Amino acid sequence: MVYPWGIQAPRPGQLFGAAATEAAGRICGGKRLRVAARSAGPEGRIAGSVVAEGKGKSGDQDVGRALIRLGLAWQDQRGPSSAQLRSLEQKARWEEVGLWQQEAPTPPWAWQE
Helix, strand or coil: CEEECCEECCCCCCCCHHHHHHHHHHHHCCCCEEEEEEEECHHHCEEEEEEECCCCCCCCEEHHHHHHHCCCCEECCCCCCCHHHHHHHHHHHHHCCHHHHCCCCCCCCCCCC
8 A cells, every 4th residue: 555645634533534536536546656755763654755647738647735735634744744745734724725724633644543
């Protein structure tokens, strides 16, 4: 299993968790994915750049960046990240899209079922 590097999306059962899963499915559905592994963690968890290849107007789409832009993920504050991810998150917060419609959304690393 490969996870988009530098982001954390809501967990299943968490508010916006299903929306994040559905959005990732729409972004990736039926497309060829390019993966560039950046790190490996416990239990074989691989984090990397995941790009859904597109044609025409849509072009290629970085899955992690798209989820942050839609307000369906946080840039991961627990590890290395990028200025671009932080900037995309700030814009989504300012525009109050997705989970940023909530007053104080709970990040997945602090969420408990």
